Amino acid sequence: MTRAHAAGRQIILGAHFPGVNNTTVWSDPASGSHIAFESFRRFAQSAERGFFDFLFLAEGLRLREQRGVIHDLDVVGRPDTLPVLSGLAAVTAHLGLAGTINATYNEPYEVARQFATLDHLSAGRAAWNVVTTSDAFTGENFRRAGYLPHDQRYSRAQEFLDVARLFWDSWPDPRIEPGRVSYTGTQFDVAGYPGVPRPPQGHPVIFQAGDSAAGRDFAARNADAVFTRHGTPEAGRAFYADVKSRAQAHGRDPENLKVLPGVTFVIGDTDEDARERAAAIRAQQVSGQTAILLLEHVWNRDLSGYDPDGPLPDIEPDLSETTVFQGRARQIDDRAAEAARLRALAREKNLTLRQTVIETQSRQTFVGSPETVAEALIDAVGTRVCDGFILVPHITPAGLEPFVERVVPLLQERGALRTEYPANATLRDLLGLPYPGEAPA
Amino acid sequence: MTFTLAAGLGVADDHPGAAAHDPGRLLDPGYWLGAVQLAERAGFDLVTLHDRFGPGRLPRLDTSLLASWLAARTAVIGLLPTMTTTHTEPFHVGKNLATLDHISGGRAGWLVAVSRTEEESRLVGRGHPALAVPGASTERPGAGAERSGAGDRETSGDLDGELQAEAADAIEVARRLWDSWEDDAEIRDTATGRFIDRDKVHYIDFTGRYFSVKGPSITPRPPQGQPVVVIPADSPAALRTAVDGADAVLIPAPVVSDDPAAALGEVREAQRRHHRRGAALKVFADVPVRLAGQAGQPGTPEALAEQVTDLASLGYDGVRFLLSDQDADLPLLAESIPGLLRARGLRPDAALHPGGTLRTRLGLRPAVNRYGPEADGDELTGEDSRLHRSSPGTGEQS
Ligand SMILES: Cc1cc2nc3c(=O)[nH]c(=O)nc-3n(C[C@H](O)[C@H](O)[C@H](O)COP(=O)(O)O)c2cc1C
Numbered sequence: 001m002t003r004a005h006a007a008g009r010q011i012i013l014g015a016h017f018p019g020v021n022n023t024t025v026w027s028d029p030a031s032g033s034h035i036a037f038e039s040f041r042r043f044a045q046s047a048e049r050g051f052f053d054f055l056f057l058a059e060g061l062r063l064r065e066q067r068g069v070i071h072d073l074d075v076v077g078r079p080d081t082l083p084v085l086s087g088l089a090a091v092t093a094h095l096g097l098a099g100t101i102n103a104t105y106n107e108p109y110e111v112a113r114q115f116a117t118l119d120h121l122s123a124g125r126a127a128w129n130v131v132t133t134s135d136a137f138t139g140e141n142f143r144r145a146g147y148l149p150h151d152q153r154y155s156r157a158q159e160f161l162d163v164a165r166l167f168w169d170s171w172p173d174p175r176i177e178p179g180r181v182s183y184t185g186t187q188f189d190v191a192g193y194p195g196v197p198r199p200p201q202g203h204p205v206i207f208q209a210g211d212s213a214a215g216r217d218f219a220a221r222n223a224d225a226v227f228t229r230h231g232t233p234e235a236g237r238a239f240y241a242d243v244k245s246r247a248q249a250h251g252r253d254p255e256n257l258k259v260l261p262g263v264t265f266v267i268g269d270t271d272e273d274a275r276e277r278a279a280a281i282r283a284q285q286v287s288g289q290t291a292i293l294l295l296e297h298v299w300n301r302d303l304s305g306y307d308p309d310g311p312l313p314d315i316e317p318d319l320s321e322t323t324v325f326q327g328r329a330r331q332i333d334d335r336a337a338e339a340a341r342l343r344a345l346a347r348e349k350n351l352t353l354r355q356t357v358i359e360t361q362s363r364q365t366f367v368g369s370p371e372t373v374a375e376a377l378i379d380a381v382g383t384r385v386c387d388g389f390i391l392v393p394h395i396t397p398a399g400l401e402p403f404v405e406r407v408v409p410l411l412q413e414r415g416a417l418r419t420e421y422p423a424n425a426t427l428r429d430l431l432g433l434p435y436p437g438e439a440p441a
Numbered sequence: 442m443t444f445t446l447a448a449g450l451g452v453a454d455d456h457p458g459a460a461a462h463d464p465g466r467l468l469d470p471g472y473w474l475g476a477v478q479l480a481e482r483a484g485f486d487l488v489t490l491h492d493r494f495g496p497g498r499l500p501r502l503d504t505s506l507l508a509s510w511l512a513a514r515t516a517v518i519g520l521l522p523t524m525t526t527t528h529t530e531p532f533h534v535g536k537n538l539a540t541l542d543h544i545s546g547g548r549a550g551w552l553v554a555v556s557r558t559e560e561e562s563r564l565v566g567r568g569h570p571a572l573a574v575p576g577a578s579t580e581r582p583g584a585g586a587e588r589s590g591a592g593d594r595e596t597s598g599d600l601d602g603e604l605q606a607e608a609a610d611a612i613e614v615a616r617r618l619w620d621s622w623e624d625d626a627e628i629r630d631t632a633t634g635r636f637i638d639r640d641k642v643h644y645i646d647f648t649g650r651y652f653s654v655k656g657p658s659i660t661p662r663p664p665q666g667q668p669v670v671v672i673p674a675d676s677p678a679a680l681r682t683a684v685d686g687a688d689a690v691l692i693p694a695p696v697v698s699d700d701p702a703a704a705l706g707e708v709r710e711a712q713r714r715h716h717r718r719g720a721a722l723k724v725f726a727d728v729p730v731r732l733a734g735q736a737g738q739p740g741t742p743e744a745l746a747e748q749v750t751d752l753a754s755l756g757y758d759g760v761r762f763l764l765s766d767q768d769a770d771l772p773l774l775a776e777s778i779p780g781l782l783r784a785r786g787l788r789p790d791a792a793l794h795p796g797g798t799l800r801t802r803l804g805l806r807p808a809v810n811r812y813g814p815e816a817d818g819d820e821l822t823g824e825d826s827r828l829h830r831s832s833p834g835t836g837e838q839s
Pocket residue numbers: 057058059060100102130131132133208209210211212213214215216227228229262329
């Protein structure tokens with residue numbers, strides 16, 4: 001291996017605890033509990049052994065439904081984000097702890113206090129992924145029941161974050177009296193004392209994961225990192241250029257907004273071995289039943305009568321606003337065009353319904369030998385597809401281990417990843433981010 | 442009979458002079474771990490972690506998260522953070538405590554609080570929501586549906602009555618959420634491709650005067666089934682809430698020192714009057730501890746042990762020592778009290794039993810899932826009504 005990359009850019013690595021969707025394979029004998037704290041401990045400790053920057057937890061505040069009943073084919077259920085991260089703070093020493101918390105179904109005072117607490121519990125390792133998902137479906141679980149019109153989600157999120165920052169800033173030192181916060185805006189009217197003094201990082205690291213123009217602007221203005229789906233080279237570079245220029249337009253150093261796509265990976269002894277494994281994993285991820293359900297997202301119809309091993313449905317998609325599925329962040333914009341695309345593909349390659357879904361829905365991002373994968377990661381960061389990755393393994397809790405054991409040493413060898421954690425580093429330190437109030441570097 | 446020993450930590454804020462030295466230590470979880478381990482090693486059954494919204498002289502970590510941190514570093518002791526029913530969403534309370542129970546392996550409990558001050562309400566930008574209800578409730582989805590909340594009791598419209606009726610509803614919601622997954626809902630059936638049996642995951646469909654919650658919880662049923670719910674009976678309305686939904690009630694220290702027998706009688710009478718379902722409330726007395734020579738007259742461990750023994754013989758199920766000078770008094774208490782109580786025959790077996798749940802330690806019966814096959818089909822709101830229907834309010838006296 002050459003040292004050509006030694007002077008190259010450092011790769012940021014996040015470890016996404018496997019989520020409640022069909023990426024996560026629960027039928028594999030290696031698959032363990034996704035609820036037991038032991039699984040989180042093991043997952044976090046393998047990330048820390050691999051010198052990762054942070055662990056990442058997603059959130060969904062209502063169990064998903066399809067055809068009006070609780071979706072039962074994927075992993076279902078998860079523990080509460082902030083208590084899990086607090087528990088992990090007690091059993092890890094260096095790893096950042098990033099939690100997704102919704103800005104619609106919470107109050108800024110309480111969330112500010114909880115993230116300040118997590119930052120103290122972890123000596124400066126907390127991160128908050130601010131999401132705005134706000135449908136009436138999820139709202140049925142909350143006091144505030146209602147939801148916000150799409151265009152108000154980000155104005156609430158902005159004010160939410162503004163208020164949280166006031167609370168974080170208002171008590172710089174526990175030995176002096178706290179300052180009083182007072183805020184009146186269109187979404188909030190709050191006043192009072194923070195309760196928790198300034199977190200070690202000043203503010204927890206802020207993540208954002210929306211993709212609309214409003215979402216990207218929110219990130220450009222507020223976030224330290226963006227969690228994105230755009231992980232392929234072309235889409236990634238376009239997204240990267242877009243959000244970095246938005247950050248610049250807000251007067252920020254674009255280096256201080258990290259672009260981190262969520263990516264999947266399959267490691268094999270050789271590239272060929274990895275490709276075979278990848279195909280087998282895709283087949284595990286898309287059972288016949290799951291193929292039907294995923295296709296219902298396109299057709300927006302009950303397709304339960306179709307044979308997964310037969311052809312694609314011959315009827316046309318239902319284009320109405322009402323959807324057969326609820327509680328998912330991702331929607332398909334143009335169902336008719338997507339159906340046409342799938343039909344063309346099935347015709348061309350002579351695929352069954354299930355094969356078509358496997359072919360299109362779940363391609364892994366990085367597939368290859370450890371060398372191939374390490375090279376591809378370094379290349380993506382070097383060519384500004386992104387600043388690093390949030391890795392999404394498909395097995396709980398051991399799915400990160402092949403990467404840690406086989407790819408991490410190569411990244412280290414090539415100077416793209418730290419070989420030890422700096423002493424007493426906060427997550428801001430690990431990511432090379434400035435502290436709030438600090439002059440731009 | 443089990444006599445429960447609890448330590449109330451973090452109450453120092455109400456104690457003048459407590460801020461004197463290094464308030465920054467209160468932000469270090471290691472400080473709290475030291476205190477909780479002292480209590481754990483001394484054989485205490487549980488600690489409560491005092492908390493509230495808003496200011497105090499001292500910094501205050503969110504105790505629900507502190508408890509989860511502590512859960513990962515302790516083995517035996519019960520952990521009861523404070524959560525308010527006035528401002529925190531019941532759905533969040535439910536999954537937070539369920540998660541604490543998962544992390545701790547069945548050692549979670551809830552010290553229920555209501556937020557009575559305007560100061561706390563201003564922090565979340567509303568007036569007292571409980572008092573603002575009538576107009577607001579009509580705009581909510583499901584508001585027209587038949588109400589199923591515990592708040593159908595009469596409230597005189599005063600603040601405490603409303604806040605406590607809301608607390609009763611919040612407890613009811615948390616309890617239903619904890620039961621909303623049956624223990625064997627996760628099936629991982631590869632033949633049918635199903636991860637869960639959706640017939641074992643239940644909507645809770647709670648519609649009350651203050652909020653509606655559809656459910657189910659996003660978090661599977663906690664190891665205890667039902668984490669332990671404890672309420673300070675600091676008003677008549679609070680006692681009523683305890684009768685409706687708690688496992689244990691805390692009798693405030695001034696009441697205990699005034700007439701402990703009368704207080705106990707009142708709790709029993711309230712259970713009869715309001716037809717408490719399920720096991721009788723455990724009644725714990727709050728006992729302030731002043732062993733070190735700070736402000737006021739310090740007591741002696743022997744006097745304290747005498748007081749506790751008296752309370753036990755009156756019929757109290759346990760005591761919570763309130764440590765307003767935790768740094769000075771907890772070590773003295775931990776070192777003296779277990780032996781003194783053992784000598785008085787009160788805690789014959791002070792040894793810890795690792796692996797047991799908090800419910801077991803407190804002598805509470807295993808929680809029967811209201812939605813499961815063992816539940817009484819027509820009685821979905823009361824805890825474990827099938828077992829105790831015959832003797833409301835007087836269940837477990839022996
Ligand atoms: C990669 C990615 C991950 C996301 N994860 C979550 C999540 O865990 N929980 C959630 O409620 N929303 C999640 N979202 C939804 C977004 O935060 C956001 O609310 C949604 O995309 C709608 O905003 P937009 O219109 O700006 O895209 C995610 C979005 C993306 C792109």
